[in-house]
Amino acid sequence: MNLPQSSLRPKTSAKTYKVAELKVMKILNKIDSLKLSNSYIARLDIPKSSEKKVFGRKTSSYIVLVSIIISVLLFSARWIYTEFLESRHCLIELPSFSKSAFRPPEDCSMCLGVDDVVRLANITAEEFEDKYAYSTTPVIVTDATEGWRALKEFDFNFFANFYSESKMGKQINDCFYFAYKSGLKSLQEVFSMDEARANLSGQPWYVGWSTCYDDETRRLRSYYNRPYFLPKTAESDMVDWIFMGGPGQGAHMHVDSVKHISWQAQVRGHKQWQLAPPPECLYHCRWITFTVAPGEILVVDTNRWYHKTNVLPGDISITIGAEYD
Numbered sequence: 001m002n003l004p005q006s007s008l009r010p011k012t013s014a015k016t017y018k019v020a021e022l023k024v025m026k027i028l029n030k031i032d033s034l035k036l037s038n039s040y041i042a043r044l045d046i047p048k049s050s051e052k053k054v055f056g057r058k059t060s061s062y063i064v065l066v067s068i069i070i071s072v073l074l075f076s077a078r079w080i081y082t083e084f085l086e087s088r089h090c091l092i093e094l095p096s097f098s099k100s101a102f103r104p105p106e107d108c109s110m111c112l113g114v115d116d117v118v119r120l121a122n123i124t125a126e127e128f129e130d131k132y133a134y135s136t137t138p139v140i141v142t143d144a145t146e147g148w149r150a151l152k153e154f155d156f157n158f159f160a161n162f163y164s165e166s167k168m169g170k171q172i173n174d175c176f177y178f179a180y181k182s183g184l185k186s187l188q189e190v191f192s193m194d195e196a197r198a199n200l201s202g203q204p205w206y207v208g209w210s211t212c213y214d215d216e217t218r219r220l221r222s223y224y225n226r227p228y229f230l231p232k233t234a235e236s237d238m239v240d241w242i243f244m245g246g247p248g249q250g251a252h253m254h255v256d257s258v259k260h261i262s263w264q265a266q267v268r269g270h271k272q273w274q275l276a277p278p279p280e281c282l283y284h285c286r287w288i289t290f291t292v293a294p295g296e297i298l299v300v301d302t303n304r305w306y307h308k309t310n311v312l313p314g315d316i317s318i319t320i321g322a323e324y325d
């Protein structure tokens with residue numbers, strides 16, 4: 001039997017062809033040895049080559065290619081999910097100015113008629129909830145830090161020792177750190193600055209950070225209590241914010257994009273705040289300036305009021321605070 005060799009050769013390597021030829025010869029010899037008549041062979045139900053293959057060579061290549069693409073896409077999706085969504089990182093971190101540029105415009109009712117901070121003492125949680133907890137009026141509560149260990153114990157060395165402890169528990173949040181104009185790139189750098197600078201007699205500095213480990217927050221919270229005036233049902237995240245630094249320093253004017261309103265207790269030093277209405281309300285509302293003294297707690301919606309701080313001459317300023325819902 002003659003084989004149509006020329007139809008096999010062009011796309012097949014010589015070695016593969018030889019092996020195939022030997023196999024076919026073997027099959028043909030076997031058929032010969034069975035002494036089957038040509039008419040019998042013709043009647044055998046042998047599928048034509050195009051029917052026998054479930055997929056042609058071209059189709060198979062497509063399937064392999066599509067499978068590879070799907071695998072790559074699935075792998076990438078899983079990677080994006082674990083890296084960015086599950087761990088709460090952002091795909092693209094927007095610069096802070098763009099966050100304020102993309103916020104929805106205010107209708108100015110948030111600041112109309114708000115001319116000053118309201119100072120309060122001895123207020124019930126119910127009254128605070130009704131009148132202030134979720135309003136845009138900035139409030140200072142003057143009697144909510146009685147008995148706090150933080151007032152006596154928080155100073156630069158307290159935090160330097162606190163953060164020399166490596167066991168902070170499980171990480172539960174992003175660790176935010178703001179260097180402002182200090183040039184100190186991390187908390188490690190803050191707590192390894194020289195003594196003169198730490199005592200505020202060297203280069204000025206001001207920094208802020210959030211807690212991000214569960215034990216870290218829990219241990220800090222043993223130095224202060226949940227402010228008594230907060231609504232009974234309000235919950236705080238396990239995140240505290242600490243701002244610390246010397247006179248003449250503070251945060252630049254900005255607006256936040258955090259989840260909730262926050263309180264901030266002035267533990268040491270005097271800090272001046274300037275609240276500015278959003279730019280679209282500048283002709284309708286007023287700027288407000290006030291000072292928070294040690295032992296006082298400020299409640300302000302920093303997502304809506306633009307704000308800027310400045311530590312007044314004297315002691316180091318240390319504040320601790322948290323958001324509540």
Ligand SMILES: O=C(O)CCC(=O)C(=O)O
Binds near residue numbers: 309310
């Ligand atoms: O306390 C400060 O100096 C800045 C606070 C601040 O910017 C904030 O809470 O968003």
